[in-house]
Amino acid sequence: MSYTLAEFINKCRFSLTDCLNEQGQDEVLKLVKSVIFDKKLISECFPMGVSDERRVLFEDPELGFCVCSHVYENKKGFPHDHGPTWAIYGQVSGNTEMMDWERVGAQGSDGSFNAKMSRNYTLRPGDVYLYRVGDIHSASCSALSEVIRIEGENTDKIKRSVINVFQ
Ligand SMILES: [Fe+2]
Known part of the structure; x- marks a missing residue:
């Protein structure tokens, strides 16, 4: 089955x-x-000639979830969580070098904490991962990378944890 963006949003x-x-x-x-x-949906999410690093294509006024498109090139990501929410990353084209991180030790009085890398893997076209509330990851790419992201709420508006890399 093929979807328009509006149909996809309705399913979400x-x-x-x-x-x-x-x-x-x-x-x-799933x-x-x-x-x-899905060519129809993906061409709507990633129109020719548009290469914004982040576009919020839809934000649900009641539930708060968002559908976003991301176009990255030579990006080095740092470990982060998604504050109170979750995110699904779907790799459309190119690759993302992904790392999962886990907390080390207790949280500081300022709310920050240390984290060490626990796993690294590559998201290739067709790979889709869900990062639950509290999961920590980092995403980097060395060439052009297109990612569709569904967020439980708009991460432009959230407060993220301060995470220090544990050496
Ligand atoms: Fe993330």
């Missing part, structure tokens, strides 16, 4: 009646996996 909304419900997040993960090569 149907699954995400509560954005913190992990079952709903899993359903959206949905993104099923559409990651």
